[in-house]
Structure formats: structure tokens, C-alpha cells
Amino acid sequence: MKSNLAPTADLSAQIAANIRDAIVSGALIVDERLPSEAELSLKFDVSRATVREALKRLAAQSLIRTQRGATGGAFVNRISFEAAQAQQITTSTLLLSMNDVSFETACEARYALERACAPLSAERRKQHHINAMRDEIKVQGEADLTDEAFCASDVAFHRALVDGAGNPVLSYQLAGAVEAMQPLMNMITFTARSRDAIIALHITIADAIEAKDGAAASAGLTALETETQALARRVFAQRSGNSDHV
């Protein structure tokens, strides 16, 4: 009953796949202790070093955690939204930067996903979500803000919007998508004028969410997408014109 995958892969990869299957299938449950490294090396008939490499692979995916000491060992990890999100962000960020995904494509995906949250957020947002959005809008208006700080505040604004939907699965998915785009967003120079336009739309969106008007919020997001795409086009056009200065 060997794994049908990767019959020629490394032993450590095979063992990791074996244990991973046991976790995913539910044969190993959360907080259950795996056999010790010595026992696993007997069971799989490999050295302890090989077992350890397999366990490190699983640890990298947050599938297990290890504890030292007499009662220590490897335990099936209850993966948290936070940990899952961190991994997704790393993966998505690299995916975008390594595969020549255009700003346009990534931006479109991001706003499409955000629009999915808008009606739910308009319906369910709590006051603290509104407050968070207003706070970020205020930050975005500060004169001496760097582009990076502006982007970070932008992410925080949108995060509050998404969290307003009160659906942790949605928040998890969206946070990954939004944060993964940040490196791309950071390539953009935000002039005072373009910041004003973005802030105005943020106010429109926050107002719509506060008024529980999902359609207006969606429309605001569409306008924001249009504005962002136009801004990006201007920046990239200027760059390619001055490419010898880079």
C-alpha cells in the first residue's frame, strides 16, 4: 500500500508524503504524538537523519511541531489561520514575482475578490471595522508619508473591509491575495494627486460600507481599480520612457 506518487523520490520525501497523507486523511489527529524519531527510523527502515529530514519538511508546512525533552516529540499541529495565511502570502508573492504576472492581471484579481466581500461586509461590519477604515484614511492623508507606508495603510484599509464580512475563510483567502500584491504595489510612485484620488475613493467606500450599501461599495471598488490601473499605466509608461535612467 505504498504511495502511488513519486516512487523514485528521496526517501525523506516519501516518508514525509506518507505521514502527510496520514494527517490529511485524519488517521493522525490534532495534537496526537507521532512515534519518536528512533521508532520512525525502525518503522520505515531508514536512519534517524532521514526521518529528521522528513519531519523538517512537514514542519515547514506547519503540519507538525516538535518539542524537546523527555515527554517531547513531534505532534500534529492544529494549523492556524495566521500560519496558513503567512504561508500563502509567501507562496503567492513568489508566484507573482517569478512568473511575470502583469500588474494588470494581479490587480484585476485582487479587486474582483474584494468586490466579492463588499456586500457581505456592508451587511455585517461592526463599528470597529468602520473605525479602522476611517483611521487608515486619516493616515493616508498625512503629508510626509512614504510610498511604502501609504501602501501598508492601503492594505490595512482593505483588510478592515474584508474582515467586516465576518467570515474567517474569506478573510484568510483575501488577505493572502491582497498582501501578495504589495510588492507589486510598492513599485508604484504615489504622487500627491493620485493619493488624493485614492483617498477620495476610500472615503466613498467607507461611507458605503457604513451605510450598508453593498452595491455602492462594489462600485467604489471598481472605480478604485480603474484608478489604480490607470496610475500603474502612467508610472510604467514613464519608466519605459526613462529606462536609461534606471
Added chain:
Amino acid sequence: MKSNLAPTADLSAQIAANIRDAIVSGALIVDERLPSEAELSLKFDVSRATVREALKRLAAQSLIRTQRGATGGAFVNRISFEAAQAQQITTSTLLLSMNDVSFETACEARYALERACAPLSAERRKQHHINAMRDEIKVQGEADLTDEAFCASDVAFHRALVDGAGNPVLSYQLAGAVEAMQPLMNMITFTARSRDAIIALHITIADAIEAKDGAAASAGLTALETETQALARRVFAQRSGNSDHV
């Protein structure tokens, strides 16, 4: 300039974080070869075994690949949409199953995200997307289909819908969300009557996409979500009533 994270973590985790940062920041570019294990063990002043554990961690995240032989070594991996998706599915599936995420919450997130694709898909879908949807609808009508096969066809249908948007980033995000829900969907028993209702809505949606009517497609998805949620409530209510039979 050590990593500000995890000063007390394992050496192999620290080294993995160090190299990961170099990849994410772009200091190491795609297909670039890392120093050999022996060189890394000198550079970080640890044993080769520790270096190997660090490299296995990175390999588990598809950040590097290794090749044996004279010109072999560890190379920065160009992470593919496919690999990223596979990882995301594993992570999301576990996240949902381990954290007692209700069917309702997951289902809501899934359909919200899909509605985000509907307008784009209606606008841009090619004929082969329509054909794929029609094919799956036909499969779903087969009388002797198991619940698992019905679910699998359902996923394929929705995947064609999402792919119709022609945005790989969107497809990647959505495929993860939809596939991660499959174990939850598989818990449901699809009676002949409920299958008919679902198929009818699939036809409505496919028609709307073919007619390039995004609003109608969104409405169809909303109706499908309502139907699915109602079905799930019926199944779970019946289960809890007969819980002694389990």
C-alpha cells in the same frame, strides 16, 4: 543583520529563514544555484546535516529543487501555479477540517469568491469553457453516479467557470478555495431530487455565461448557494437526529 525572527529557533530553521529571505527579496533569482551543502555548512558554521534539514524545509515549500550529480546542487525554483495551488489546497483543506469551520461559513466564502469571477467570465469565456461546463452538466445527470463523482464533476464545472475569466491569478486563488471545500462537500448525500435542482441551476449559470450576462450568472450562483446551504442543513439535521446510527 540577523533575522529578527526566532532568535531561539533551531539552527536549521534559522538557516532556512535566512535563505528564504534571500529568495523572497530577490537576492537569489530563479534558477540560480545555491552554494553546495559543504559550502553552506562552512558559511553558516554548522554541520552538513543541519544544512540539509534547512534545505529540506525550503524544498517542502517548493522554493528550491535539488539535483544530484557533478553539476547538481540546490536551485531556486520557479514556483508554478500548479505547485502553488497544490500547496494551497493541502493547507486550506487542513485549515477547514482542523478548525471546526462550519459548512455554512466555508460555503459562503466559496460562493462569494465565485461570484467575483462571474462577470469577468461572462465577458471573456471562450467556447471551450462553455463546452466544458455543458459536458460536466451532462455527466452530473448520469443516473448511476456516486456522490463523490458528482462532487468531482461539480468542482470541474465550477473550475471551467472560473477559468473562463482568463485570469490565472484568479484561477489559482479560486481553485484552492473550491478544492479545499471538497471534503466538506463530500459529507453531503445528494439525492436524485437535490441533484436535479443543482443541475437546473448549473444550466441557468452556463446559459448566462454563454449569453455574456454576468448579472444573471451571479444570480444563479447565489441561488445555487442557497440551494446548497439548504441541502446541507437538511442532511445535518437528519444526521443529528439519527446520530446513534453512526
Added chain:
DNA sequence: TGAAAAAGTAATGTCAGACATTTAAAGTTT
């Protein structure tokens, strides 16, 4: 008696060195 200190123990973390295997390149022979 009871609490603090010490010893025991079982697990992971790390190291050193060896050998096996794979792969490409260099060298040799025909």
C-alpha cells in the same frame, strides 16, 4: 511532613565522518 534540590530519563538538536549513488565532463581507445 513537605518543599526544595538533585539525579534520572527520554526525547530532540547537532556534529563528524564515512560510504553510496548520480550525473556531467574529461579523457582514452578504436
Added chain:
DNA sequence: AAACTTTAAATGTCTGACATTACTTTTTCA
């Protein structure tokens, strides 16, 4: 020039040892 052989460099694996950690048990002594 083509085919074969050798070499070299890298990863893959094994063995055994020691270090470190943290819980458990025992001992000590007030």
C-alpha cells in the same frame, strides 16, 4: 569521429556519538 572509460563533484544515506532540554523521580533537609 564515435564509443567507451574514467574522473570528479555533488546530493543521498547511514552510523554513532554527544549536547541540550524538560519532565519525572528521588533524595535531602529544614
